[in-house]
Each structure stands twice: as structure tokens, then as C-alpha cells.
Amino acid sequence: MSFQIDILDKRILGLLTENARLPFVEIARKCRVSGAAIHQRVARMIEAGVISGSQFRLSPKGLGLLTCAFIGIQVNLVANSTHNEVFEKIQQIPEIVECHHISGKYSLLVKIYTRNNEHLKKIIVEKIQSIPEITFTETFISLEAGFERSLPLL
Helix, strand or coil: CCCCCCHHHHHHHHHHHHCCCCCHHHHHHHHCCCHHHHHHHHHHHHHCCCCCCCCCCCCCHHHCCCEEEEEEEEECCCCCCCHHHHHHHHHCCCCEEEEEECCCCCCEEEEEEECCHHHHHHHHHHHHCCCCCEEEEEEEEECCCCCCCCCCCC
């Protein structure tokens, strides 16, 4: 059974995705309900898995990571190796912030942040392509993020 989100839940989620540090009393004021109602609804959404934690978002540029890229990775398993082993090796590379198992030409699609293109090349050659099961990579450098947004509340 899926969790049903009503208009008030959507309003609460909208406010929290704009600013996860917004106090419940402020959310309650903006939604014209009690603080207890907000607390109960947020707790219910956490329990249902609609909300999964909160965190600060770090700015890659603020940390000196000026290159963002996506890398398609083709995996060809060698004797006694598994996709999970390849995934675990990829997971050990700290510059890689996302890894998706995908369909199509590639087995994996990763998102990576590096200081610059030279640093990106070093990670690709020395860390990614050195994994024996990886037979091919294709890199797409992001010139600029057109937009980023939270999940839609349909």
C-alpha cells in the first residue's frame, strides 16, 4: 500500500525541500496549523519512507571541484568476478558521488566531481580503467547544470 500525500503534506514537503532547517513552528505558521500537527505529519512521512533523512548540500565549486562529469562504464566480468565486486571497487573512489546500474550500452553510469580536467583524467586512467573488469568508458563533461530540483510531488 502506498502512502497518500494530501495537500498539507505537499505544502510541508515543499517548505522542507526549500529549507530543511526551517523550524516546525514556522512551517506550522505558514500552513496555518499547529506545531504538533506538523510534527506528527513529518514523523508519519519519515515512518512511511517518504522523507529519508536531511543533510547539508555541499557546493562542489565551493570545495574547489570545478569539473563535473558523467562516465558510462562497460563491464565484462572476468573469471570468478561479479557485478557487486566491480560496484564495490567503484564505491571506493571518493570523487564518484553517484553510481547507477543501467540498461543499454553501459553497465554503470557514474557522476564524478574533480578539481579540473587533468584530475578527471587521472581518476579515469589510474582508478577506473585500472579495474580489470572494466573494458570501456565514455566520459561526458558537464559544461553547466541547466537546473536541479527536488522530486515532483505528483
